[in-house]
Amino acid sequence: MPERQSSRKDAIRNREAVLAAADALFTRRESPEDVTMTDVAAAAGVGKGTLFRAFGNRAGLLRALYEARLEPIRQAVETGPPPLGPATPPRDRVPALLDAILCFKLDNRRLALALEEGGSSSPYQAEHYERWHSLLRAVLEQIPGLTDSDFTTHALLAATRADLVEHLAGEERIPREKMRAQLANFATRVLASGPLQGLTSEE
Amino acid sequence: MPERQSSRKDAIRNREAVLAAADALFTRRESPEDVTMTDVAAAAGVGKGTLFRAFGNRAGLLRALYEARLEPIRQAVETGPPPLGPATPPRDRVPALLDAILCFKLDNRRLALALEEGGSSSPYQAEHYERWHSLLRAVLEQIPGLTDSDFTTHALLAATRADLVEHLAGEERIPREKMRAQLANFATRVLASGPLQGLTSEE
DNA sequence: ATAGAATCCGGACCCTAGGTCCGCTTAGAC
DNA sequence: GTCTAAGCGGACCTAGGGTCCGGATTCTAT
Structure with a gap:
């Protein structure tokens, strides 16, 4: 259950970045399934570890x-x-x-x-x-x-x-x-x- | 489009075997997603190649x-x-x-x-x-x-x-x-x- | 300011499952 | 019997979700 809030500002900033990037990707790309987690991480300028720690899974x-x-x-x-x-x-x-x-x-x-x-x-x-x-x-x-x-x-x-x-x-x-x-x-x-x-x- | 009928009797027999095996697996197992194609092939006593040639894909x-x-x-x-x-x-x-x-x-x-x-x-x-x-x-x-x-x-x-x-x-x-x-x-x-x-x- | 601890970062790595390939086998025709 | 087209099967490939851990960063206490 990795859903609890973090207080560190880099964590918060990264969380926002991921949300924004994912948002953009999902509206841009044709089908949801060709938005991969790796894509999202890359678009947010963040590592996969960060992504998964922040949201648990897809x-x-x-x-x-x-x-x-x-x-x-x-x-x-x-x-x-x-x-x-x-x-x-x-x-x-x-x-x-x-x-x-x-x-x-x-x-x-x-x-x-x-x-x-x-x-x-x-x-x-x-x-x-x-x-x-x-x-x-x-x-x-x-x-x-x-x-x-x-x-x-x-x-x-x-x-x-x-x-x-x-x-x-x-x-x-x-x-x-x-x-x-x-x-x-x-x-x-x-x-x-x-x-x-x-x-x-x-x- | 690998859907056309074969006349060879081993092919027909295998097709039936796969259908029967898949049927059994899907009714037995709890969730559909833990019936893998490999499972089906194994249960039918058939190779994966055969399975995919007969039905194309999942x-x-x-x-x-x-x-x-x-x-x-x-x-x-x-x-x-x-x-x-x-x-x-x-x-x-x-x-x-x-x-x-x-x-x-x-x-x-x-x-x-x-x-x-x-x-x-x-x-x-x-x-x-x-x-x-x-x-x-x-x-x-x-x-x-x-x-x-x-x-x-x-x-x-x-x-x-x-x-x-x-x-x-x-x-x-x-x-x-x-x-x-x-x-x-x-x-x-x-x-x-x-x-x-x-x-x-x-x- | 600084040391220390806790937390976070990120990309290399693992695993699973769908799908492909190709050398070997076999059914069926002549 | 033998020739050939079709079928066989399991080793192999790939993609993508998810994990790991050494190193960097932030927060706190002094």
Whole structure:
């Protein structure tokens, strides 16, 4: 667990340099997998030992980058104004949250891709997925008549998977605004199931 | 492209042996990634050269296994009786198709996992995904009032992603029947948007 | 200021796993 | 039987993630 902060200023400077270099590399290069750790170290003007001591491993570096980029959104969701903040009525907040996630992944395609496929273990063991899931689920549960909130949350989040977004934006050339509209439409449809009762799956 | 059939019987025998060995290994071992190509070759009593000549690369082997397992379902979907076959009314066929996919992934967890994450490129470039997508989409388009069929299809299929299924079955310990019910419920909710007009995203 | 300790630096090195190569073997045709 | 094209298999190559350790740097106490 090499994640604790260091106080030495060269360590801090190097950490920043690595973050910046990795950031640049991931946005520049086509595919995440041809950004090697050696590349990152070289671009940051730092040795591999330094890189690995600071972040543990590849996944650690990705996570650090991801969290940093995600911070503003986390703020907006937790303590911000509507439509993202807690004061928003659930039926409006769900599409807004999904939209925020989608936009984030559109703006950080390579990075999100690298983190989600990243190998090792599924994205479902990542902490940040867990956070989104429990938040979204809590919001869903405030909507009356909505069942299977756990599964529904997973299914909604699955529609924003990085590789799907990448495919839609890259291969199918779907413009950003259209994709956002489609996702919002989809989410709304899922929520708008007032009249449907009795379909509930039982325990 | 080393995919063409050989007529020599030793080649055929070896191909079968590899397929069988790989199948056994993938179901036995915990995680797909600790089944190495060398393992497979050894278990099949065959050299690595043979293995790679027969299947090209790791993805090729996975694909071959996957297609073989998928064959019966493909049959049932293309020319079988309802609820999977073409004679089924669209509103019933969509959940049935998704259910078939879900069951398949539940029955072939490791394999589906290995193929979908498999690294290299996203599952969205795989031929079999393309097949499912166009089929499902065609069915969706027969439902009046349903818009964004392309995106909706992607979103529905995303709910059956191998790693999500694995997570639900493995970590969350959701029983098979419950998961099937939840997916069916979800699909039905998505389709049951008759009253909703005007939400359509415009070109 | 300076010595000493703790920490950090960095690149040579290791290991694993996918993939290739090539001399030897074998199936099948004549 | 023999000739040949195809197949065989394991030694070998390579790339990239991760480790190691001698030397440099920073912080602290005096």
